[in-house]
């Protein structure tokens with residue numbers, strides 16, 4: 618199946634998953650690695666629902682996902698990478714800013730990404746080389762410096778050892794950029810770059826399911842997305858993520874590397 622056809626079929630599945638999450642009221646809330654790392658019955662059910670429908674659409678593909686230790690060798694063949702609810706802490710708090718995120722990796726590289734924010738009814742999608750779209754409208758960002766960029770960030774809530782460095786970086790960012798934003802869903806934070814709302818984003822450690830789909834969406838809109846060395850992101854292990862309009866992303870990466 619070609620990627621355009623798959624994309625059309627996947628959209629219905631991802632929208633259905635988002636609609637399910639939007640009306641849900643979580644009851645069974647458990648901790649995973651620690652006090653801030655939560656999972657609800659809806660994270661698990663949504664991932665199962667996505668897997669069932671996506672494997673019916675594309676039986677040859679493997680799966681990697683945030684819940685139920687869903688691992689795969691993503692470096693060969695086609696693999697869906699699923700975050701059923703990115704922003705679970707927001708979901709539990711009733712914050713109404715979380716997303717369903719699904720990417721397709723081909724031999725280790727994202728070729729298709731979808732991120733759906735069901736409360737805002739914003740559906741972001743991208744196919745490699747074909748551009749990024751928000752509700753069918755093509756997204757093209759303009760370059761800008763860090764000095765003209767709101768900067769989104771994530772606080773690495775599951776890696777407490779990175780909290781102090783994150784706050785030092787924020788101090789340095791605030792010497793240059795107009796302001797910062799901490800919204801609670803890395804996937805949506807990266808999509809905000811694609812939409813031109815923020816100019817840059819960083820988080821010192823994210824998992825592949827947090828950024829696989831949204832990183833492609835940001836890149837296809839014209840953003841740079843890389844690690845602290847300026848290298849393309851990997852998808853086998855957690856990674857630092859820096860992204861943004863080209864000038865802002867490079868300035869932010871330099872600033873992060875200077876701030877120990």
Ligand code: IPD
Nearest residue numbers: 702703704705771772801802803
């Ligand atoms: C988390 C969110 C959050 C980011 C964390 C992620 P989850 O994803 O994207 O914004 O700071 O690092 O793990 O656990 O809610 O799917």
Ligand code: CA
Nearest residue numbers: 700703704827
């Ligand atoms: Ca996530």
